[in-house]
Amino acid sequence: MTDHTPISTGTDGPIEADEHSDRHRVAAAADLPPGDRVVVDVEGREVAVFNVDGEYHALSNYCPHQGGPACEGLVSGTLEVDGDDELVWDRAGEIVACPWHGWEFDVTDGHHTASDRYRLPVYEAYAEDGDVYLEL
Secondary structure (H helix, E strand, O other): OOOOOOOEOOOOOOEOEOOOOOEEEEEEHHHOOOOOEEEEEEOOEEEEEEEEOOEEEEEEOOOOOOOOOOOOOOEEEEEEEOOOOOEEEEEEEEEEEOOOOOOEEEOOOOEEOOOOOOEOOEEEEEEEOOEEEEEO
């Protein structure tokens, strides 16, 4: 399993929009290295932004099970079966587990790993000019 440093919760207050109405600066890219995440409040919504191998992914931090902080638990991978019917560790750093009851979600697309009935809302996140942005 991948061990990550504790998440941060952004700055001292809500993240404000910049001159582009739907774009919100989340952090300096240097402060969000691969394998890390940040949880921020944007327009009253808690959103987690993950850096997975240099690609940014943003998900709602609200678990559909019982409203827990879906993106604040362990970030790990999953077991898959390879062509030789062997179990292999796969997708390291792409699965997050809600700390309340362990529901797991794919960081890259918000889907629940065990059921197509559940999905976390996904937002666009990207780096530009040394900063990480989120669009609602």
